[in-house]
Amino acid sequence: MIKFLHTRIRVSNPEESIAFYEKVGFELGEQKTSPQGNQLAFLHLPGNEHFLELTYSPDYEVNVPEDLMHTCVGVPDIIEYCEKLENDGIEIWPSGWKEKFTSGERKMAFIDDPDGYEVEILEVS
Structure with a gap:
């Protein structure tokens, strides 16, 4: 069976975005730096398998x-x-x-x- 695991969105301020999604009900899971140097934060809603991946790159302008x-x-x-x-x-x-x-x-x-x-x-x- 194929599973839908996560959705990635780019963010301009990881701390602000994490705080917002926590107010929505998401819980912060793993945070790490990707091999490309992006800061990653994985959030999930309790009881759900699908994750929301927030990605921050200092050289990428989010629009x-x-x-x-x-x-x-x-x-x-x-x-x-x-x-x-x-x-x-x-x-x-x-x-x-x-x-x-x-x-x-x-x-x-x-x-x-x-x-x-x-x-x-x-x-x-």
């Missing part, structure tokens, strides 16, 4: 075009989760997300990481 890609996390209670993120200083979009959730619309929101990568949030049972 994430809008809507290039996104990751997605599923949570059991999106209102509770988004309120926690807001309390941690993370902006949820679209604006008015809480009112939309109470009106019966699909419960989906987004946040942006420090470099502009989107993280979709879905309520899952």
